[in-house]
Amino acid sequence: MSIVGAVLLGFLIDCVLGDPERLWHPICGIGAMISFWKKHLRAWFPDTPRGQFWAGVLLWPLVVVPSWIIPFALLYAAGWIHPAARFVLETVFCWQIFAAKSLKVAALRVYDALKAQDLPLARKYVSWIVGRDTAELTEEQVTKAAVETVAENASDGVIAPLCFLLLGGAPLGFAYKAVNTLDSMVGYKNDEFLYFGRFSAKMDDVWNFIPARLSGLLFVLGAKPAGLDARGAWRCFRRDRLQHASPNSAQTESACAGALGVQLAGNAYYFGKLYEKPTLGDARRPIEPEDIVRTNKLMMWASVLAVVLLCALRAALVMSF
DSSP, rough: OOOHHHHHHHHHHHHHOOOOTTSOEEEEEHHHHHHHHHHHHHHHOOHHHHHHHHHHHHHHHHHHHHHHHHHHHHHHHHHHHHHHHHHHHHHHHHHHHHHHHHHHHHHHHHHHHHHHTTTHHHHEEEETTOSOOOTTTHHHHHHHHHHHHHHHHHHIIHHHHHHHHHHHHHHHHHHHHHHHHHHHOOOOSSSTTTTTTHHHHHHHHHHHHEEEEHHHHHHHHHHTTTTTTTHHHHHHHHTTOOOOSSSSSHHHHHHHOOOHHHEOOOOOOEEEEOOOOOOOOOOOOOOOOOOHHHHHHHHHHHHHHHHHHHHHHHHOOOOHH
């Protein structure tokens, strides 16, 4: 039961405090590992499609395995000192793994800039949370980008980590964050990472396959308490959730589009290249900056539902054995 308590407390702390900006974060350490091995592996392996692919394959365990071993060792040492020390440390780890408030705050920066009619500032803030090119985005496109990011990262930043925390504690939670960070740093289909990042991108798809679908369903369930269109969320989730090339990213975005009654996704530029994407949802009305606030509310409702339901399921399973 200790992991359930640590997860609940960690989630509550994240909702209240978020990630303290002046404190070092373990995800920074994961990012540093990726940068270190990326530099060396790309130099050690031949600069050919085959060579770079196998370099990327080796990168994955060199980052994911230490991301599991280090917190496991720290928790083991803390438990050797006292069970309470282990519980406190695991609670802190859970807090660091969740990203609900930081996602909400990042989106609200974009919203505040749009409300102040400062489009260049809004483009700057949205560039911090999306991978697409942002320099030429219109107000509508900036708003869409912020809404889509909150919807997609509700799974990556809250619900998927929750699933792995409840399965294997903080060590597995950090392993998941390593998988996700690898995809965000090297999992691009551009000239630099087309082969080197392919394995990391595929593994991110595998690890997120079930959590992404669960997240989409939780967006549907959270629509009504968030004051949005639950029927529209369910309709668009069923119809559009497999529209993206990625098997996972449209799961929450489609439900979000239906809940809001707007159209999301569509074509976007990445690294100066146009990528054609299908749209999600129905354009029943134009998207507006207030939709960022609405999506934040939907994300929080889905996250709370996930924590309550999955922690209750874990507790029930433990008690039945």
